[in-house]
Amino acid sequence: xxxxxxxxxxxxxxxxxxxxxxxxxxxxxxxxxxxxxxxxxxxxxxxxxxxxxxxxxxxxxxxxxxxxxxxxxxxxxxxxxxxxxxxxxxxxxxxxxxxxxxxxxxx
Numbered sequence: 001x002x003x004x005x006x007x008x009x010x011x012x013x014x015x016x017x018x019x020x021x022x023x024x025x026x027x028x029x030x031x032x033x034x035x036x037x038x039x040x041x042x043x044x045x046x047x048x049x050x051x052x053x054x055x056x057x058x059x060x061x062x063x064x065x066x067x068x069x070x071x072x073x074x075x076x077x078x079x080x081x082x083x084x085x086x087x088x089x090x091x092x093x094x095x096x097x098x099x100x101x102x103x104x105x106x107x
Contacts, residue, residue, distance in 0.1 A: 003061060003107035005050035007042040007069065007091075011099030020093045041091050041101065042084050049083065054103055056082075061105050069101040 011017075013035045018025035022039040031037065044050040054061040056078045057069045072095075079088050095101070 003047040003050045005044045005105045006040050009094045009099040013037045017097045020090045067103040071095040
């Protein structure tokens with residue numbers, strides 16, 4: 001069985017970050033400021049990209065006790081030089097907004 005994974009973000013909704021959430025600003029029209037929201041940030045659909053994504057945050061794909069990520073420990077250079085480059089601005093905006101990030105393996 002292969003591995004896929006994602007990095008999810010959990011935090012408080014604000015209009016300032018609405019465009020950076022997975023479903024786009026319009027989907028959150030009725031969401032109250034401060035409500036907890038969850039959004040995918042990075043999605044890896046193969047085993048190799050799943051392991052790579054985990055390594056960008058200094059964890060192993062199956063380090064199940066270490067999947068709450070330190071957003072400031074992320075290797076931005078590795079992410080920017082990878083297939084995840086387009087998702088880095090979203091990550092940075094949600095990080096700035098105080099979101100917490102989690103690595104979620106599916107295998």
